[in-house]
Amino acid sequence: MAPPTANDPWLAGRHFGIVIDAGSSGSRLQIYSWRDPKSVRLSKENSLLHTLPKVEKGTKDGEGWVSKVEPGLSTLAGDPTAVGAYLKPLVAHAIDEIPPSLHSSTPIFVLATAGMRLLAPEDQAVVLSHTCHFLRSQTNFKLDPPSEELGPCGSSVRIITGEEEGLFGWIAVNYLMDGFTGKARSSGKGKGKEKAVEGDVGYPRTTYGFLDMGGASTQIAFEPSLKHEKDVKGKGLVDVRLRLLGGEEIRHKVFVTTWLGYGTNQARERYVGQAIQEFEETRMADSSAQDADVVLDPCLPRGLELTETPVHITTATGTHVDSHAGKAHALVGTGSFEQCMRKTGPLLNKDKPCPDSPCLMNGIHVPPIDFSVSNFIGVSEYWYSSEHIFGLGGAYDFVQYERAAAEFCGRDWEGILKQHEESRGKHQLGGDGEVVKDGKLVELGVWGPKVETPRLQMQCFKAAWIVNVLHEGLGMPRIVDPGGNATTAGDQVVEQAKKKGLDKPPTFQSMDTVGDIAISWTLGKMVLEASKEIPPLKKGMKPLVDPVDDIEDYDDSPVKPIRPPFFSSSLDAIEDKLVPHLPPSLTRESLGFSPVFLLFWMIVFFVVFLVVYPLRRHFRTGCLRFMRGKRDPYGEYLEEGRATRNGLPSPSSPAASWLRRLFSGSGLTKNGNAHALPHLRPFVPSKAQTGSFSTPVPNGAVPDDATTLVSSTRYGISRVPSPAPGTIIGDGHQLLTSRSRNSSQANLASLVQRPQGPTSRTSNTLIPRK
Known part of the structure; x- marks a missing residue:
């Protein structure tokens, strides 16, 4: 679709922003837009003074603001020269949708996530460098200047951490749920408000907590209560600063952390390794045990048989069991949700030592959460596992959820497939559109019989895992007093929830969209960018930056930025290839320094000598003339x-x-x-x-x-x-x-x-x- 013309009223004073979410399975381009904050007419009585810029879809009709390519950007590590051809369809889509006169003022961001994090640092640097070169040479969109720490395109092209995803997601959720219109601490009045409620444990935050679970990890981001914030003395808290249309700056101290290996796919891999390990140990102890490699799995529907090879399998002492345990085994479903929850509970590692109390899962510190006044919103797998099979997306009720999960797990697999075929005939397919091949996600958004099979097979396990993470891991009460959240202090939170169509503010609810805007960390990034354009209320105020750039002490921060070695990656790659061919006495460990770097500087010195030596007489004459x-x-x-x-x-x-x-x-x-x-x-x-x-x-x-x-x-x-x-x-x-x-x-x-x-x-x- 052609972009709007210059005389279109919708385009007047409109700014655009582009984010490419470079994930592991594909890259999704999203175009956002907002009115120029300077062009919004405000008065002292105008309620817009105390709101953030309205960020919406970047196309007039709401269509075509998203475009996607597959597979993930990380798959190009072996052929980085193909980055241009890979990104060309996405960039061409943005060029078509945004008026050419606005290209130079439209920022574009390529922010890579899980897939790129798994690459070696030198591969990360090469892929990002080719991405930057393509954008600079083929587009006129706005890019950051080069930086030695961030790379050739600065913060416009980089890899973000799981914690940054959580922070941007937290901004998006609270932006859509009007969480920033409550008692947020402003730069000028925050101290007075803190004193008014000092020591009040039950003081509620009007902001919502954010939960996100993918295939590899899960994140949490929330604003602790004032008392708990003072208990942790700011350690582990990240400043999130935004600017309202009136120029007033609001500031929130947010705790964010991520658990790698606690996403549904990697949790399943750990579970399979644990189940096969227990099976092998039992068979070795009991000589009369069956010889067949058949493992009974309560986390699969009854009668479903899957052949799986363990990825994670170790004994309690950390040593590997016999080699037979590492071979493929047949897992046969027994369909018991209760047993599945007991089997998956140890995977939370609640008993791991806690160096900085209090801790939740895997010995990671998390400030205390008061669920009687704190409200959380879960996205991604929290939504998929609740809505697509059970139809229970939205406000979470443990009793209702457990009943639906137990019923599904106990069903016969053939009956599930039969119902699936009937739903397909009626065009009522559920699921999130995942296509898994050989344990890897290969397609998204393709509807058909194969799409639902992986979701149906893993639904019992995923439901049990989510329940354990919420209640055993994060400590959310299983049964909440219906009136426990509707206290006098939480009236404002209740009112905001009612405006969003909720009868009461639930402790936890799974969501995918608010209105017609999808909840995505990319939206949070654009809200921050739009907020940066607002002139400050007072001159000399600190400019707004991404939360990760506001961290003064990275050692005490949970957010550790990813910085690929852009300027030394080539030498490191050469060294990695030469090391296997070098004798042990010439390795970096034996010499105490890199032999490749030494050879490199010797070559540089030799080249400089060859250039300078023939000119030595001219240099000598010039020196004498200078001195005299x-x-x-x-x-x-x-x-x-x-x-x-x-x-x-x-x-x-x-x-x-x-x-x-x-x-x-x-x-x-x-x-x-x-x-x-x-x-x-x-x-x-x-x-x-x-x-x-x-x-x-x-x-x-x-x-x-x-x-x-x-x-x-x-x-x-x-x-x-x-x-x-x-x-x-x-x-x-x-x-x-x-x-x-x-x-x-x-x-x-x-x-x-x-x-x-x-x-x-x-x-x-x-x-x-x-």
């Missing part, structure tokens, strides 16, 4: 045998003499008899210098009679007995002398010509013998 300054061939003013020129020290000083000896040599002469430097040229005194006219000895002439050599320096004449005035030299030329204070000039006149042939290092004056 601009020289006038007649500019030596000598007095009493010493000389100074242009304020420089006399060359008779030790330093000057040393430099003169250092740079003297055949390379500074021409034709073997005359120095190329100005101070070594023959000096011809003028009439004005001598006080009378005299014809000097011609160049190259040598007196016919015997001569006496008188030693002189290059810059002054040593004191020697002078011939009588009027002495005739050689062919009748008269030598002038003077008893005046300027007698050195007469001696200087004797420097007419150096004799041919061997001479001493000092210049010589020819004086006739009497």
Whole structure:
């Protein structure tokens, strides 16, 4: 669809932003738009002063604001030159949807997630560099300048952590649920509000907590109560700063953390390893046990048989069991939701040591959560596992959810498939559209019989895992007093929930969209970008940045930014390829340094030497001229045998003499008899210098009679007995002398010509013998 024309009212004062979510299974481009905050007419009584910019879909009709390509960007690590062809359809879609006149002011972000995090650092750097080069050369969209830490496109093209996903998701949820319109601490009034409720444990936050679960990890982000915030003394809390349309800055201290390996897919892998391990240990202890590799699995529907190879299998002591346990086993479903919950409970690692109490799962610190006043929203797998099979998306009720899960797990697998076929015929397919092949997600959004099979097979396990994470892991009460959340202090939260169509503010609810806007961390990123455009209320206020860039001490922060080595990745890659071919004595571990880096700098030194060596004489001459300054061939003013020129020290000083000896040599002469430097040229005194006219000895002439050599320096004449005035030299030329204070000039006149042939290092004056 063609972009709107310039005279379209919808386009007036509208800004755009582009985010490419580069995930493990594909990359999704999303276009957002908002009105220019400076063009919004505000008055002191206007309620918009206390709201954030309205970020919405980036197309007028709400269609075409999303485009997607498959597979994930991380799959191009082996062929990074294909990045351009991979991104071209996405970029072309954005070019078509956004007016060309606005391209240069439209920021574009390529933010990679789970798939790119799994790559080696050098592969990350190469893929991101090619991505940046493509965007700079093929588009006019706005990109950050290069940065040594962030890469060639700064923060516009980078890998974000799981914690950053959680923070952006937290912003998106609270933006859509109006969580930022309550008692958020502003930059100017926050202290007063904190004092008013200091010590009030039940003081509710108007912001919602955020839960996200994918295939590999799960995240939590929430704003602790004021008392608990002070208990943790800010450690582990991240500042999230936003700016309202009126210029007022709001600030929230958010706790965020992620549990790697606690997503549904990796949790299933750990579960399979644990089940096979227990099966093998039992068979080894009981000689009468069956020989067939059949494992009874309560987390599969009754009668469903799957052949799976364990990925994670270790004993309690951390050592591997016999090799047979690592082979493929048949898992046969027994369909018991209760047993499945008991079997998956140990995977939470609740007993792991807690270095910084309190901890929840896997020894990771989390501030106390008061579920009587805290409300959480879960997305992704929380929504899929609740809505697509059970139809229970939205407000969560444990009793209802457990009943539906137990009924589904206890059903016969053939009956489930039969119902699935009937639903397919009626066009009532559920599921999230995942296609899994060989344990890997290969397609999304393709509807058909195969799409539902992986979801139906894993639904029992995923339901049990989610219940355990919510209640055993995070500590959410299983049975909540119906009136427990409707306290006087939580009236504002109740009112906000009613506006969103909820009868009461549930402790937890799964959601996918609010209105027609999908809950996505990309929306949170754009809300932050739109907020950055609002002029501050006061000059000199700290500019808004991403939460990760607001962290002053990364050592105490749960967010550890990913920084691929953009400028050393090539050498590291070369070293990785050479190490297997090097003897142990030449490895980095044996030498204490990288042999590749040493070889690299040796090559650089050799190349520089080859370039500089032929030019050494030019450099030497240039240095001498620089040290001596601009020289006038007649500019030596000598007095009493010493000389100074242009304020420089006399060359008779030790330093000057040393430099003169250092740079003297055949390379500074021409034709073997005359120095190329100005101070070594023959000096011809003028009439004005001598006080009378005299014809000097011609160049190259040598007196016919015997001569006496008188030693002189290059810059002054040593004191020697002078011939009588009027002495005739050689062919009748008269030598002038003077008893005046300027007698050195007469001696200087004797420097007419150096004799041919061997001479001493000092210049010589020819004086006739009497």
